[in-house]
Amino acid sequence: MWLELLLASVLGFAIYWFVSRDKEETLPIEHGWWGPGTPPTTGEDESIHPFKVETSDEEIKDLYLRIDRTRLSPPLEDSCFHYGFNTNYLKKVISYWRNEFDWKKQVEILNRYPHYKTKIEGLDIHFIHVKPPHVPAGRTPKPLLMVHGWPGSFYEFYKIIPLLTNPKNHGLSDEHIFEVICPSIPGYGYSQASSKKGLDTVATARIFYKLMMRLNFQEFYVQGGDWGSLVCTNMAQMVPRHVKGLHLNMAFVLSNVHFLTLLLGRRFQWLFGHTERDIELLYPLKEKILNSVMRESGYMHIQCTKPDTVGCALNDSPVGLAAYILEKFSTWTNSEFRNLEDGGLER
Numbered sequence: 001m002w003l004e005l006l007l008a009s010v011l012g013f014a015i016y017w018f019v020s021r022d023k024e025e026t027l028p029i030e031h032g033w034w035g036p037g038t039p040p041t042t043g044e045d046e047s048i049h050p051f052k053v054e055t056s057d058e059e060i061k062d063l064y065l066r067i068d069r070t071r072l073s074p075p076l077e078d079s080c081f082h083y084g085f086n087t088n089y090l091k092k093v094i095s096y097w098r099n100e101f102d103w104k105k106q107v108e109i110l111n112r113y114p115h116y117k118t119k120i121e122g123l124d125i126h127f128i129h130v131k132p133p134h135v136p137a138g139r140t141p142k143p144l145l146m147v148h149g150w151p152g153s154f155y156e157f158y159k160i161i162p163l164l165t166n167p168k169n170h171g172l173s174d175e176h177i178f179e180v181i182c183p184s185i186p187g188y189g190y191s192q193a194s195s196k197k198g199l200d201t202v203a204t205a206r207i208f209y210k211l212m213m214r215l216n217f218q219e220f221y222v223q224g225g226d227w228g229s230l231v232c233t234n235m236a237q238m239v240p241r242h243v244k245g246l247h248l249n250m251a252f253v254l255s256n257v258h259f260l261t262l263l264l265g266r267r268f269q270w271l272f273g274h275t276e277r278d279i280e281l282l283y284p285l286k287e288k289i290l291n292s293v294m295r296e297s298g299y300m301h302i303q304c305t306k307p308d309t310v311g312c313a314l315n316d317s318p319v320g321l322a323a324y325i326l327e328k329f330s331t332w333t334n335s336e337f338r339n340l341e342d343g344g345l346e347r
Contacts, residue, residue: 027238032203034186034194035122044119046214051115051126051190053107060103063318067098070319081330081343085323089342093326094319110155117190118214120207126190127183127211128154132165141165141179142244143217145208149226149250151325153189154182181215183208185227201227205234209242221245296331299324 033039072087080086113128132141144164146157157180163170164178185204187193208231212220221244224232229248236243262285274282302310314321330343337344 026240027202027205027234029206029209029238031121032196032199032206033122034196034199034203035119035192036195039122044122046118048116048118048214051117053110053115053190055103055107063103064098066318067094070094070317080341081327081338085327085330086341086343087323089345090319090323092342093322097318097322109158112158113161115190118211120210120214121203123186123194123207124190124192125183125186125207125211126154127181129215130161130165130180130182132177132179134166134168135177136174139174139177141177143212143215143220144178144180145212145220145222145232146180146182147208147222147224147228147231148182148185148188149224149228150188151328152226154184155189157182178221181212183211185231201230202234202238204231205238209235209239212242218242219244221247223247223249225249292335296335299328 072090075086075088076083113130115126115128117124117126119125135141148154148156161180161182163172164180167177168174184191186199186207219242222232222235223246224230225248229250230252232246232248233252236246262282314324326345327343330337330345334344337347
């Protein structure tokens with residue numbers, strides 16, 4: 001009896017999936033105010049003005065003092081990166097920051113591309129806007145919005161921007177030339193953080209859509225990774241006539257069919273079209289869930305529920321912030337890097 005019920009459930013889910021999979025999901029375009037206080041009665045200043053990344057000797061001196069006063073606890077013997085960032089290796093990172101890294105040179109690198117700011121829904125939104133240096137006759141650059149995620153920033157696109165805006169100079173075809181816009185998500189980088197509760201990926205998508213309209217791009221392409229992928233997906237659902245193309249390098253898949261696939265996919269491999277590689281990546285389910293969900297999701301629960309508490313510590317301690325973020329670059333690159341003293345960061 002249980003087998004018949006199971007097969008009936010599978011058949012029901014399959015029918016539901018085939019019927020609903022082509023249904024177009026759209027999101028309403030609403031409005032919000034995320035700045036302090038109430039919206040101005042005279043309307044929002046929509047001007048766009050240049051912005052320059054700057055630092056000062058006082059800021060760097062304060063950073064050095066905080067680095068010099070760092071208090072580290074020794075790691076457990078032979079723990080490598082199994083309990084988080086190994087403090088023995090962290091000493092090497094701290095030494096590099098303190099004695100070798102050229103902060104002023106990094107500021108020059110950040111200012112390599114034009115930076116701007118504009119007010120949208122009460123927030124100072126930061127973005128870089130890079131136009132092609134040369135456009136072949138008869139061609140029009142394609143506007144491309146690129147959105148980062150956590151723990152990233154607009155800077156992660158710096159190396160690919162020349163390939164998009166000046167492909168021929170890098171041995172690539174110039175059939176497609178892009179004009180690139182890389183904004184900072186509110187609260188990241190140089191974009192102002194929300195003063196109100198409730199800012200989410202839908203609101204961020206709307207803010208970035210308004211940014212593209214303010215830049216006079218009626219049609220454009222979008223690319224996103226991590227949270228940027230959800231922001232860009234929301235934008236495509238919100239204004240499908242304006243988004244000409246959507247590219248994601250991370251896909252959020254959460255549905256009843258998804259969970260059913262996980263539960264039954266190994267036994268009914270033929271039904272879900274799994275390849276042997278799919279089976280290798282998904283199973284054994286207990287081990288995969290233990291490694292990817294239980295062991296690696298503690299940060300997510302903290303940031304979802306008590307961000308202001310951990311934020312106090314990370315904002316006050318640059319070394320603590322480095323450990324918090326670099327640990328993700330280690331484990332998320334390769335889970336086996338947990339077994340190395342340097343977390344694989346030098347690989």
